[in-house]
Amino acid sequence: MLYDFIENFKSHSVKWQRRQLYFLRNTPTLLAKAGQQEQLEQKLLNLQFLLAKMYLLNTQPLISDYELVENAYNPVFFHIKQLLEQNDHLLNQCEEFQELANTLYVQLLHTSNTSKHEHLRTQMQMLFRFYLEPYHSLPDAPHPAYRRTIAMHPPVSAYVPDPVNDCAISSDNSRIVTALEDSTLKIWDITTGEEIITCKGHTEKVLSCAISKDMLLVVSASQDQTLKIWDVATGVEHLTLSGHSSAVNNCELSEDESIIVSASSDHTLRVWDALSGNVLHTLFGHAGEVNSCAISSDKSFIISASSDNTLRKWDTVSGAEILQLNGHTKPVRDCAISSDNKFVISASEDGTLKIWNAITGAECKTLAGHSDVVNACAVSKTGTIIVSASRDETLKVWNMSTGVESASLNQHKAGVQGGLLGCSISEDGTIAASASVGDTIKIWDIQNIPQLNLVARHTDSVSNCAVSANGDLLITSSVDRTVKAWNTTNGTVYRTFSGHTGSVDDCAISEDGSVIVSASEDKTIKLWETATGINRHTLVGHTERVNSCDICSDGSIIVSASNDRSLKVWDSNGKERLNLIGHEADVLSCAISKDGSFIVSASADTTLKIWDTSTGAELLTLIDHLEPVVSCAISPKDDFIVSASYDGTLNIWDTKSGDIRLRFDEHLAWVTGCAISANGAFVASVSSDNTLRVWDTQNGNNLATLRVDGWLNGCSWFPDNDHLALVGLHGIYFLQVKKAEEAYM
Numbered sequence: 001m002l003y004d005f006i007e008n009f010k011s012h013s014v015k016w017q018r019r020q021l022y023f024l025r026n027t028p029t030l031l032a033k034a035g036q037q038e039q040l041e042q043k044l045l046n047l048q049f050l051l052a053k054m055y056l057l058n059t060q061p062l063i064s065d066y067e068l069v070e071n072a073y074n075p076v077f078f079h080i081k082q083l084l085e086q087n088d089h090l091l092n093q094c095e096e097f098q099e100l101a102n103t104l105y106v107q108l109l110h111t112s113n114t115s116k117h118e119h120l121r122t123q124m125q126m127l128f129r130f131y132l133e134p135y136h137s138l139p140d141a142p143h144p145a146y147r148r149t150i151a152m153h154p155p156v157s158a159y160v161p162d163p164v165n166d167c168a169i170s171s172d173n174s175r176i177v178t179a180l181e182d183s184t185l186k187i188w189d190i191t192t193g194e195e196i197i198t199c200k201g202h203t204e205k206v207l208s209c210a211i212s213k214d215m216l217l218v219v220s221a222s223q224d225q226t227l228k229i230w231d232v233a234t235g236v237e238h239l240t241l242s243g244h245s246s247a248v249n250n251c252e253l254s255e256d257e258s259i260i261v262s263a264s265s266d267h268t269l270r271v272w273d274a275l276s277g278n279v280l281h282t283l284f285g286h287a288g289e290v291n292s293c294a295i296s297s298d299k300s301f302i303i304s305a306s307s308d309n310t311l312r313k314w315d316t317v318s319g320a321e322i323l324q325l326n327g328h329t330k331p332v333r334d335c336a337i338s339s340d341n342k343f344v345i346s347a348s349e350d351g352t353l354k355i356w357n358a359i360t361g362a363e364c365k366t367l368a369g370h371s372d373v374v375n376a377c378a379v380s381k382t383g384t385i386i387v388s389a390s391r392d393e394t395l396k397v398w399n400m401s402t403g404v405e406s407a408s409l410n411q412h413k414a415g416v417q418g419g420l421l422g423c424s425i426s427e428d429g430t431i432a433a434s435a436s437v438g439d440t441i442k443i444w445d446i447q448n449i450p451q452l453n454l455v456a457r458h459t460d461s462v463s464n465c466a467v468s469a470n471g472d473l474l475i476t477s478s479v480d481r482t483v484k485a486w487n488t489t490n491g492t493v494y495r496t497f498s499g500h501t502g503s504v505d506d507c508a509i510s511e512d513g514s515v516i517v518s519a520s521e522d523k524t525i526k527l528w529e530t531a532t533g534i535n536r537h538t539l540v541g542h543t544e545r546v547n548s549c550d551i552c553s554d555g556s557i558i559v560s561a562s563n564d565r566s567l568k569v570w571d572s573n574g575k576e577r578l579n580l581i582g583h584e585a586d587v588l589s590c591a592i593s594k595d596g597s598f599i600v601s602a603s604a605d606t607t608l609k610i611w612d613t614s615t616g617a618e619l620l621t622l623i624d625h626l627e628p629v630v631s632c633a634i635s636p637k638d639d640f641i642v643s644a645s646y647d648g649t650l651n652i653w654d655t656k657s658g659d660i661r662l663r664f665d666e667h668l669a670w671v672t673g674c675a676i677s678a679n680g681a682f683v684a685s686v687s688s689d690n691t692l693r694v695w696d697t698q699n700g701n702n703l704a705t706l707r708v709d710g711w712l713n714g715c716s717w718f719p720d721n722d723h724l725a726l727v728g729l730h731g732i733y734f735l736q737v738k739k740a741e742e743a744y745m
Contacts, residue, residue, distance in 0.1 A: 006055060006097045024053045025061060032068040040068060044077065047123040051101050059088045060192050083107055086142045088193055089149040089440070090709050095668070099691065099705035102132045106706060106735075110134045110141060125740040130694065130703040132735050135723070136491035139457070139731030140709040144450050146411050147431070147443040149709075150193045152180055164435035166208045166250075166376075166422040170215045173426045175232075176433055177218050178441060179206040185220050187232060190431070190443055197235040201228055208250040212257050219260055219274075221248035227262055229274070239277040243270060250292040250334075254299050259316070261302055263290035269304050271319065281319030285312055292334040296341045301358075303344050305332035311346055313361065323361040327354055334376045338383045338400070345386055345400075347374035353388050355403065365403040369396055376422045380429030385446065387432045389420035395434040397446050407449040412436045413461075413710040413729035457493075458484065462727035464506045464673065464714035468513045471718045473530070474725050475516055476732060477504040483518045485530060488718070488725075491734060497528045499535050506548045506589075510555040515572075517558055519549035525560045527574065537574035542566070548589045552596040557613065559599050561587035567601050569613065578616040582609055589631045593638045598655075600641050602629035608643055610655070620658045624651055631673045631714070635680045640697075642683050644671040650685050652697060662700040666693065673714035677721045682737070684724050686712035692726050694737055704737065 009017065031040040043049050044065060053062045066081035084091070087107055094100035105124055124131045152164060166179040175196070178186050185199040185206055204223035211218050211232070218230045227241040227248055246265035253260055253274065260272040269283040269290055288307035295302055301322065302314040311325035311332055330349035337344055337358065344356040353367040353374055372391035379386050379400065386398040397407040412420060418437030425432045425446075432444045460480035467474055473494060474486040483497040483504055502521030509516050509530070516528040525539040525546055544563035551558050557577075558570040563586040569578035585604035592599055598619065599611040608622040608629055627646035634641055640661060641653045650664040650671055669689035676683055682703070683695040688711050694704045710729035717724045726733040 006052065009056065021056060024049075024057060028065040028068055037070050041077070044069065044080070045119075047101075047105070047120060048127070051097070051104065051127075054091055054104070055094075055097055055100055059084055059091050060194065063088070063192075080108070085148050086146055087709075089151045090707055093151075093154075093690075094707055096705060098128060098131075099707055101127060102704055103707045106132055106134050106138070110138050121738075124738075128704070129740050131738050131740070132692075132694075132704050132706050133738055134734060135736050136732075136734040138708075138733060140411075140413075143407075143409055143411060143444075145407060145409060145444045145446060147445050148193050149411075150176075150178075150188050150441050150443070152178060152186060152439045152441075153182075162439045163418060163421055163437040164439065164441055165206060167424045167433045167435040167441050168209050168211045168218075169424045169426045169431065169433055170211050171213050171427050172215065173428070173431055175211070175215065176424070176441065176443070177209045177211050178435065179209040179220060179422075181205045183222070183224075185209055185218060185230065187218070187235075188441075197232075199228075199230045199235045199237070201230075201237045201240075202226070204247075207247065210251055210253045210260075212253055213255060214257070217253075217257065219251050219253050221251035221262055223247040225264075227251055227260065227272070229260075229277070241270075241272050241277050243279055243282075244268070246289075249290065252293050252295050254295045255297055256299065259295070259299065261293045261295055263293040263304055265289040267306075269293055269302065269314070271302070271316065283314050283319055283321070285321050286310070288331065291332065294335050294337045294344075296337050296358075297339050298341060300341070303335045303337055303358075305335040305346055307331035309348075311335055311344065311356070313344075313358070325356050325361045325363075327356075327363045327366075328352070333374060336377050336379045336386075338379055339381045340383055343379075343383075343400075345377050345379050347377040347388055349373045351390075353377055353386065353398070355386075355400070367398055367403050367405070369405045369408070370394065372419065375420060376435075378423050378425040378432070380425050381427045382429045385425065385429050387423050387425050387434075387446070389423035389434050391417075391419035393419040393436075395420060395423055395432065395442075395444065397432070397449060407446070409434070409442075409444055411442055411709075412438065412440070457731050458482065461711075461729045462713065462731055463504065465716045465725050465727045465732070466508050467716045467718050467725065468509050469511045469719060470513065471720060471723070473509065473513060474716070474732070474734075475507045475509050476727055477507040477518055479503040481520075483507055483516060483528065485516065486732070488723075488734070491732075495530070495533050497526075497533055497535070499526060499538075500524070502545075505546065508549050508551045510551050511553040512555065515551065515555055517549045517551050519546040519560055521545045523562075525549055525558065525570070527558070527572075539568075539570050539574050539576070541568055541576050541579075544586075547587065550590055550592045552592045553594060554596070557592065557596060559590050559592055561590040561601055563587075565603075567599065567611070569599070569616070580611050580616050580618075582618050582621075583607070585628070588628060591632050591634045591641075593634050594636055595638060598638075600632050600634055602632040602643055604628035606645070608632055608641065608653070610641075610658075622651075622653050622658050624660060624663075625649065627670075630670070633674050633676045633683075635676050635697075636678055637680060640680075642674045642676055644674040644685055646670040648687075650674055650683065650695075652683070662697070664693070664695055664700060664702070666702055666705075667691065672712060675715045675717050675724070677717045677724075678719045679721045681721065682717070684715045684717060684726075686715045686726055686728070688712070692733075692735075706735070708733065 162181040202222040208221040292305040313323035328348040370390040422435035458478040542562040548561040567580040583603040589602040625645040631644040712728035
């Protein structure tokens, strides 16, 4: 059995291991050379072969196998190859074999032809007792224009991503250079996503990069006040250009590679001789930091963008200022020049891009569509396409002649503020790259981007979820300040509840489904009528953010947990009944027992507490976690409690004694949410390590793991014990926990 083969692989001799790896690596090539196309195609449709090769080697060798198929455009093989390319970064992060299997299977099932589902399902049933299936569209499903993600660094425990500050695509579309927060530049193969070389020498973050047309040189600009010129082939530093008295924010290399222009926080630009490194001009005039610069294709003029809200045009030969471009209302972050030198494009903190006449300085068009700061822009050599990168986490594609938005690409979800910092477009205008605060770049095919029919969804991260007792409705809360009720049969929005003035951090629904409760950053709790969307009551009393809420089974009691270190108990009319004080830090989560007799709270003080609902008396304090406890849940029979902590663990506690029954410690980062199935047999947990894990509450076994492409915040079981919902940065995942038929076991 494959699972045993994988589990016992390292226990065999090195000679045996090498023989097996040779088989995995070379069998497709040998079949292709022998003309055995039918056997090759069967091998590349065999889930066991795919999983073994990815787990023991990598995804890229498997991707290469699909190029051996004679009919490479056969929809089935083309689809699998594309899926592997798009999810390469995700699949290679999988730590466990069953995690890899579930992650690949969910992606294949979601995007493959329905006729292939039963074949895939049969193979999964032969491998695992428990596995996961999606039953509605995945929120992180790739846009048709998306090609691949390249991660700058491997993720680690408690991983905090490093921003990618800039990127540049080579003239032949084969390479991409990235400027990184860790003071390095990296050069990557665009086709495979593999790192080619790392350039080390700067002493502070690298803010910008440019690559020569002949792909022999890379120029970098750094916060360490210098620019450097590097050899692409070796990563060796040729020259260091010193002279700026503050951070160098941007650099550009002329098309003939004779001059370099730099933009600095010292309010100046400098023009350098690229061969000698000598300064030719220092350009004074801006009244604020100079954020960006661009050189015309004929090298006759330079454009600069500044925090003084202006752009300026300079004569390259004399260094004299020619024009000042006024129109933006906030700092201008980036600029670009069309290849015919007739137009200038600018990106600003005012959320817009502008197209200017490069000769007169007149404003031609304003491109509005981003919802936050526009950090970067680029224009194709053909002069037909503009791309822009924004703090709103989208890369937008614009028709330059009309100013109309062609596409909004939002695959980036970093989990930290900052969005997209840079973008680049290939000379032929066929591909674009976006650089994220989340330590990744994404490559996009921007030719003939299809128009998508967008379904209603939250416009920001989904913070938590709750399922109605009959399983018909899923309730979600979001940073976008709304609550939504979803029809779980078809995955569509039933109703949106608006009224909070801050992020909505939690939600709950009464057992009869008539009342929804929401807790918000705006310090209030709201009670909503599910059927009408009417806000029945707003509960005011907490003095800080309200992190969590719950409602008892008969709807008579509501409990809330707040950053003011208290819990409050309310009646159904919104009257405060009890104020529970005892935690020494923010109270992050709360839950009411099925019979309504006790409340559990989880706190940033690393403890949980059990409270008497009637009197408010503190019954027990549960101490074990080493970091804030962010989520808690009570079993259907009220006999055990589950807690999730930033220390990476979950605990199962005995309700009466407070003793720990089980501890789960397989997550690699913060555990952000937990839920118990209706029969008490399973616990689901989600984490900032981007995984869901399903656990057996009797023996503590990890039954199934799924990796997704973004941080997860919460989860909830459906009453049938088989279905569950996950929510996070991308939205909602509707999943089913499947159990293999006995015939396959």
